[in-house]
Amino acid sequence: MISELKIRNFKSLESVDLKLGHFNLLVGANASGKSNFLDALRFLQGVGNGFNIDEALDGRLPSGTSLRWPGIRGGSKFAAFRNSDDAQAEKIEFRVTFDDEELCKIVGGETSVTSLNTLTYNLAFSVGNGDSSFDEESLSYGDTVVVPENYKHQVESFMQANTSKRREPSFYRKISIFAVVKAVSGVLTFDASPELITNSAQLVLFVSSGIADMQFLDLLPSVLRGYSYQVSRINENGEGFAAMIHEIESNGSKPALLEWLKELRPDEVDDIYALEGLNNDFMVAIKEGNHEFRAPALSEGTLRFIALAAAFFQPAMPKVLVIEEIEKGLHPSRLRLLLELMRSQSKRTGTQVFATTHSPTLLNWLTEEDRKTTFVCTRDAESGATKMRSLAKIPRFEELLEEGSHIDELFAEGWLESAPQ
DSSP, X not given: OEEEEEEEEETTEEEEEEEOOSEEEEEOOTTSXXXXXXXXXXXXXXXXXTOOHHHHHHOBOOOSSSOOBOOOTTGGGGOBOBOTTOOBOSOEEEEEEEEOTHHHHHHTOOTTOGGGGEEEEEEEEEOOTTXXXXXXXXXXXXXXXXXXXXXXXXXXXXXXXXXXXOOOHHHHHHSXXXXXXXXXXXXXXXXXXXXXXXXXXXXXXXXXXXXHOEEEEOOOHHHHTSOBOOOSSOOTTSTTHHHHHHHHHHHTOHHHHHHHHHHHSSSOOOEEEEEXXXXXXXXXXXXXXXXXXEGGGSOHHHHHHHHHHXXXXXXSOOSEEEESOTTTTOOGGGHHHHHHHHHHHHHHHOOEEEEEEOOHHHHTTOOHHHHHTEEEEEEOTTTOOEEEEEGGGSTTHHHHHHTTOOHHHHHHTTHHHHSOO
């Protein structure tokens, strides 16, 4: 799990430091920076997949060995923070910290030692004038440097000496450590302590999968209503939804999913299943008593909730699940159920959730623990920089709740955005 994320000079995120949990919620007005934060996650996903800096920012076309990658909104041209004078930041920085007991299994350490559960990936890069490049990149496990900042020089020397394919120096400035691992994993000896780090390449791959294995969902009812072919994971707009329900039926997870759906509908949902079409494709249907309702007859809210709930029972769960505007199409009375679903299932599956919302009502159902990882996004009027603060760190917030104030009222009145820093 990503336990901490620090971002410097990426889009409107001039200086953001977040301590994260299993369930993370972003709230704020339009243009406050929520989408820019999601773009930061997409960028990390591209880097984790081994794309070079230009590809991660601007996208890449599909090939015989890879899928199309769309890049981020605005691409490299708008990746760097610009101040009120339109001056562009020279360097963009990320610091991603993982806190996971699985790390100890990789290196053979004691899981009871907290410092041995922490892996930190540092990244700094520059963009502009068609010459984007990684300036700094390193990986540390606890206090031990696994991959030093000068690793690219080692890789370049190795490649020039041991392969017939010569590369320009600019090639090495544009590729990430994750691309190197896939190409020349035998090079990764570096400076790690042999007593502690038994396989530095495994730690690199741990980080790579931790940021590459993200799933973004912005579900469209028009897509959810259609037929789909067999998949192990639903696509961003809902492609593969019905086929995924078929997979959930096959792997035995349907009873648990059905329990959540019975809470959603005022009338009892007796069953959910995928109807097979003529071309090995499927369409979703639910049964209430003797009545069958196929996807085209279901409301947008019902379809979105079924798809969101089913996303937590996918055969191939992602490391990170990102959901935009989670309240879209749902009646306010059902938002508490949605929140309980995401909170409980993220812990059950180990999938880390990032979600955005504009709903004041949903905020009323946040627990004290939820408030620690619910972040209010605001924009500074002068610099345009996004500020992100957890509810728990807003001065007097908890005190106001104890005095009887409600979060939805504070949000609707704009108090959360205007609260003192």
